[in-house]
Amino acid sequence: MLSERMEKALNGQLAAELYSGYLYLSMAAYFSSENLPGFARWMRIHRLEEITHGMKFYDFIESRGGRISLAGIDMPPGDWESALQAFEAVLAHERKVTLMIHDLVDLAIEEKDHGTNSFLQWFVDEQVEEEESARNVIQNLKRVEGAPGGIYMLDKEMGAAVFNPQPAGIAGGVG
Numbered sequence: 001m002l003s004e005r006m007e008k009a010l011n012g013q014l015a016a017e018l019y020s021g022y023l024y025l026s027m028a029a030y031f032s033s034e035n036l037p038g039f040a041r042w043m044r045i046h047r048l049e050e051i052t053h054g055m056k057f058y059d060f061i062e063s064r065g066g067r068i069s070l071a072g073i074d075m076p077p078g079d080w081e082s083a084l085q086a087f088e089a090v091l092a093h094e095r096k097v098t099l100m101i102h103d104l105v106d107l108a109i110e111e112k113d114h115g116t117n118s119f120l121q122w123f124v125d126e127q128v129e130e131e132e133s134a135r136n137v138i139q140n141l142k143r144v145e146g147a148p149g150g151i152y153m154l155d156k157e158m159g160a161a162v163f164n165p166q167p168a169g170i171a172g173g174v175g
């Protein structure tokens with residue numbers, strides 16, 4: 001059974017994950033409008049991953065006998081000055097999400113809620129990967145700065161991204 005405080009915090013994270021998906025969908029639209037379909041595809045895939053993250057929280061809350069409570073989702077920004085600026089925004093956003101996950105872990109430890117703590121460890125690891133992935137793209141974008149054509153080569157690379165729903169069988173695979 002979840003405490004009331006934990007139930008509220010997990011529902012808050014569910015909304016935050018859905019916002020992340022909304023933000024990346026907005027970035028997908030931005031990259032499409034910049035004629036960078038590979039970057040747009042990368043963002044669309046990340047949007048799917050965020051929805052999957054949100055559904056993991058949804059399923060976990062229910063599995064612990066909690067009640068889902070959906071919150072409003074803020075309007076994301078719609079424009080960026082460059083691909084580099086957009087990815088710097090991705091990194092800043094993911095760092096914020098990392099802090100939110102760490103706050104949840106702290107709460108689980110405080111409440112001696114080992115089940116929730118164990119569930120959250122997947123997200124702790126995932127955030128390390130997400131920050132690394134954003135940092136890598138930023139590094140690549142900085143490398144091609146000022147090199148005409150470089151961004152289009154990167155766009156091709158970004159377009160090769162594939163959606164990997166992990167782990168199979170749960171988290172948003174249904175409905």
Ligand code: FEO
Pocket residue numbers: 017020049050053094097130
């Ligand atoms: Fe669900 Fe990008 O963190």
